[in-house]
Amino acid sequence: MQAGKSGGRMRSRGRSNSRSAVRRGTVGRLAPPVALVAAVVLAVGSVATVQSAAQSPGSPLAVLLGGEGTSTRTPDHNAFSHPMANLTFADRATFNIGNAVFRRAWVIAPSSTASGDGLGPLYNARACQHCHLKDGRGHPPEANFPDDTLLSMLVRLSVPGEAAGDAPLPEPVYGGQLQDLAIPGLAPEGHLWTEWTDIPVELAGGETATLRQPSYSIVDLGYGPISPDVMLSVRVAPPMIGLGLLEAIPEEAILANADPDDADGDGISGRPNWVESPSLGEVALGRFGWKANVATLIDQNSGAFNGDIGMSTALVPASFGDCTEAQAACRAAPHGAADGEVEVDTQLTNFLLFYTRTLAVPVRRDADDPEVVHGSDVFADLGCTGCHQPTFRTGADAALPALSDQEIWPYTDLLLHDMGEGLADHRPDGEATGSEWRTAPLWGIGLTEVVSGHTYFLHDGRARTLTEAVLWHGGEAQAARDGFAGLAPEDRAALLRFLESL
Numbered sequence: 384m385q386a387g388k389s390g391g392r393m394r395s396r397g398r399s400n401s402r403s404a405v406r407r408g409t410v411g412r413l414a415p416p417v418a419l420v421a422a423v424v425l426a427v428g429s430v431a432t433v434q435s436a437a438q439s440p441g442s443p444l445a446v447l448l449g450g451e452g453t454s455t456r457t458p459d460h461n462a463f464s465h466p467m468a469n470l471t472f473a474d475r476a477t478f479n480i481g482n483a484v485f486r487r488a489w490v491i492a493p494s495s496t497a498s499g500d501g502l503g504p505l506y507n508a509r510a511c512q513h514c515h516l517k518d519g520r521g522h523p524p525e526a527n528f529p530d531d532t533l534l535s536m537l538v539r540l541s542v543p544g545e546a547a548g549d550a551p552l553p554e555p556v557y558g559g560q561l562q563d564l565a566i567p568g569l570a571p572e573g574h575l576w577t578e579w580t581d582i583p584v585e586l587a588g589g590e591t592a593t594l595r596q597p598s599y600s601i602v603d604l605g606y607g608p609i610s611p612d613v614m615l616s617v618r619v620a621p622p623m624i625g626l627g628l629l630e631a632i633p634e635e636a637i638l639a640n641a642d643p644d645d646a647d648g649d650g651i652s653g654r655p656n657w658v659e660s661p662s663l664g665e666v667a668l669g670r671f672g673w674k675a676n677v678a679t680l681i682d683q684n685s686g687a688f689n690g691d692i693g694m695s696t697a698l699v700p701a702s703f704g705d706c707t708e709a710q711a712a713c714r715a716a717p718h719g720a721a722d723g724e725v726e727v728d729t730q731l732t733n734f735l736l737f738y739t740r741t742l743a744v745p746v747r748r749d750a751d752d753p754e755v756v757h758g759s760d761v762f763a764d765l766g767c768t769g770c771h772q773p774t775f776r777t778g779a780d781a782a783l784p785a786l787s788d789q790e791i792w793p794y795t796d797l798l799l800h801d802m803g804e805g806l807a808d809h810r811p812d813g814e815a816t817g818s819e820w821r822t823a824p825l826w827g828i829g830l831t832e833v834v835s836g837h838t839y840f841l842h843d844g845r846a847r848t849l850t851e852a853v854l855w856h857g858g859e860a861q862a863a864r865d866g867f868a869g870l871a872p873e874d875r876a877a878l879l880r881f882l883e884s885l
């Protein structure tokens with residue numbers, strides 16, 4: 384996790400003028416701007432007209448959720464792994480190299496492949512893809528260690544107080560994240576232990592559901608006592624689709640939906656998270672992570688290399704990853720970089736950045752099914768759209784032509800909302816409080832089972848179905864949640880069909 388380490392560069396909050404320059408600068412070397420390939424647009428042209436209809440009651444639903452780059456390929460278990468349909472031929476080659484970096488399993492230093500070593504010394508996984516399996520979402524373990532492992536999730540750690548840029552203050556010994564793996568000779572930091580409590584819920588029409596409430600602790604501590612004040616945030620890996628489009632939404636468009644004091648009195652406020660951005664060198668609007676705790680994709684990727692895999696990059700150059708000063712043997716372990724260099728060079732991080740920007744959103748299914756259309760109306764009537772903002776237009780000057788000026792349907796406002804005590808992790812992150820979360824994008828959510836083989840939802844994967852995910856909503860979403868629980872069974876079924884069409 385890079386946030387706690389990027390000290391001392393906080394500047395005034397607000398709009399960053401340097402962002403688009405930085406974006407273009409990073410990618411320009413790989414992919415000089417090229418006009419869109421007309422044939423690709425033509426191939427999906429017949430549905431593109433439907434796309435432009437606004438989502439008002441009874442109107443046709445948008446099918447190209449990710450704009451002209453939407454993938455219209457068969458929505459099978461590879462549905463999240465396709466390049467955007469509007470990439471040029473040259474861009475696709477770049478995407479493929481980026482994909483190889485995403486899948487690469489990094490090895491312990493020293494090794495015979497100097498360009499691929501430097502894993503750890505403490506780490507969570509050897510490859511991005513091990514957590515973001517099939518570019519889809521992670522899941523909680525079936526059982527506590529050693530019966531299962533935490534693969535595809537991580538646990539953020541901090542203690543009360545703030546590091547530079549309002550970043551969480553790392554736990555003094557264990558750092559900003561729990562690494563449950565280590566190279567030979569070093570102890571892993573520990574393991575997450577989860578206890579579940581069942582909460583029965585009654586729904587209108589005689590249906591029932593059972594929510595499972597997790598209670599988390601850390602066991603098998605490898606480096607002595609952990610602070611009694613330590614705060615944990617347990618998070619699953621989110622899906623990787625459409626992220627470049629979310630990055631390309633103009634900041635003004637996101638801020639236009641913010642209503643921090645609930646001036647319109649609808650019970651829904653919505654606040655931006657302002658976070659320190661290593662790539663921009665200033666405080667910027669958070670868009671990524673479950674608490675909108677990261678501003679840009681290059682920040683997120685570099686933080687992941689460092690915190691999750693223990694690899695250094697130009698932006699987060701510590702070759703020892705998340706090892707603290709208190710973990711001296713870890714800091715002294717061999718690493719994969721020659722003096723003054725980093726373990727993953729900028730060419731590779733640029734390919735990876737390209738890949739994380741250009742994974743396509745799959746086309747919507749069953750958009751003209753009357754039940755799905757009715758479900759869309761129920762979604763709006765219940766006030767779900769108050770946070771799950773259906774549509775945005777990306778900026779005209781995005782990092783790539785393929786990302787620019789697209790009508791997209793992510794169903795998120797990218798803002799923070801107080802979701803109540805039930806979902807709270809009690810761990811502030813930037814300006815997000817312990818009970819605030821970023822509205823999760825809903826595009827692609829109906830393909831979770833096909834892609835990932837499970838239906839675990841929410842930041843820690845506690846919900847086992849879409850119904851449970853909605854029933855966990857509280858705080859600003861309490862009225863929407865109660866409306867959902869009070870629906871006639873056929874309306875609730877229609878709402879779920881709508882979610883599954885995304």
Ligand code: HEC
Nearest residue numbers: 507508511514537618619620621671672673684687688691
């Ligand atoms: C140990 C599991 C794990 C590994 C390994 C991992 N990630 Fe992640 N990734 C996560 C989790 C968990 C989050 C959510 C983080 C948060 O909320 O702070 C995340 C978030 C992201 C996001 C933001 C997605 C969004 O919707 O906001 C991107 C982009 C990303 N990871 C890219 C990468 C890349 C690139 C790598 C490899 C360098 C990588 N990840 C390695 C678990 C992992």
Ligand code: HEC
Nearest residue numbers: 767770800806820821822823840841842852859860863867
């Ligand atoms: C006040 C804002 C708000 C409202 C209103 C709201 N949501 Fe959400 N929704 C969120 C946030 C924030 C999350 C992420 C919470 C978390 O992970 O802890 C979320 C998560 C979800 C998820 C799980 C997404 C995932 O990736 O795991 C689903 C499904 C969902 N919402 C559906 C709905 C439906 C249906 C409604 C209307 C009945 C609704 N939401 C109303 C804010 C809202």
